[in-house]
Amino acid sequence: MTQDKPEERRLIVAGFGGQGVLTIGRLLCVAAMKEGKLVTYLPAYGGEVRGGTANCQVVISPGAIFSPVVEAADCLIILNQLSYERFSHRLRSDGMMLVNSSGVDLDEAPPPQDGARLVAVPAAEKAAQMGDLRAGNMIMLGAFVALSDLVRMESCRLALRQTFTGPKASLLDLNLEALQAGAQMGA
């Protein structure tokens, strides 16, 4: 592998199409840009809109980013079982993995590498309690922001405000609430 670059963070967000994994990656990027950082966001998905696999590789750095490919991840955000099986081995031994325990059976899943940190959040369960299962991704994002020092919560809120506009404006409050609930679960 190539040398580590301090301050650069490489992460993978993965789940199935419809869980909002690409939105998590995009919002993290927009939030990081608000703090003056450079970002790359590389999405990958199947032909299906819903139900197929979806993931994105995100790099956030104060300086120029060369490879946008995340070969060894500092962080993983995992929303379903299949993604856990596919990506957990890409986590560095000093990395952190945030798992949606509503979608991953952690008793069945192999543990991450020695030294790596695993945090489980029942995101879908919490979203259902809040009245909209679709907000599960914002709970994951809120928890991730609270757990990591990658971007500030305020930048994330700004990114959300920019994203949920026009016909989506009615969804803003719910998503902000879910972000906050996630942050409390991650704190």
Added chain:
Amino acid sequence: MEQQEDTRMFISGNEAAAEAAICAGCRFYAGYPITPQNELTAYMADQLPLRGGTFVQAESELAAINMLYGASAAGARCMTSSSSPGISLKQEGISYLAGSELPAVIINVQRGGPGLGNIAPSQGDYFQATRGGGHGEYRTIVLAPAGVQEFGDLTYLAFDLADRWRIPVLVLSDGVIGQMKEPVRSAHYPPPQPPDKPWALTGEPGRPRNLVKSFHGDVDDMAEFHLKLLARYDAIRREEVRYEVAGPPDADVLIVAYGTSARIAREVVERPPRDMPFSVAIFRPITLWPFPTEALAEWAARVRAALVVEMSAGQLVEDVRLAVEGRCPVHLLPVLGGRLPEAGKVVEKLKSLHHTLK
């Protein structure tokens, strides 16, 4: 917040190319949907009509490229885009554009092939792009971006080059550069200044009759036309070569790669592993035609070996060998099927070359 307002847009390469085209004065776009370039067509559908242009979702790729023939003959700055299978369908039209000396911009966001292949990124269309692609004796300028900003910048440039040389210009991207998002600036593009086109079919009364055609029934006419094109191609080779080099000027090994492959491989040059036993630089052709033959030959005379990294089975390597002409050994790392030439793979290949270095 301590930072000033961030004016950068967070958009995909496909969207950056579309925005740059509009900034460059593109006023006609025709296209037909295909992954992984649909964001480009969608952006044009959304924006071009609002900004003084015409968007057509054509009934086929063939219809789209032939609409460009008409738009270009009428003097408009025009563009189409597609991905590999769709670009194959456009080849007849590109040949006719070249044969009629018509400027046009064609974007290929490469995916897997042959045939329908897959929707994953690829660089498998290098031969098609750099050898003309369609029938007959012609060239197109080929520009290869390695990032989202550059996809926009080279698309903007493509319109100027197309008009300057009266030639179709191909922007050769791929599924990574097309779909990746990065912060982008577009405000820096100057207002377009297309040259006069006295040859265009404007319908203007009173001026001498213009004729746009690719047919030269007479042998001498055809030969003369070829000589005229060849002289133009020579001038393009002298004036339009573009490339970028990064890494130590006294490097032992030179990576040669373009587009996504170059973007990823540069990671190894900027942050070589501590146990890398020799130094590495990277040479990135930005124009694939005209190929930076002379500059690469100079580098080849100084290094101990070259390593070509490409998301194809051995296409770029042919141009590299033609340029290097035996000045140093040329090795190949081909990455196929939609896989990416990860930095780890490049490092492994480089290390495997150590015992061969003289």
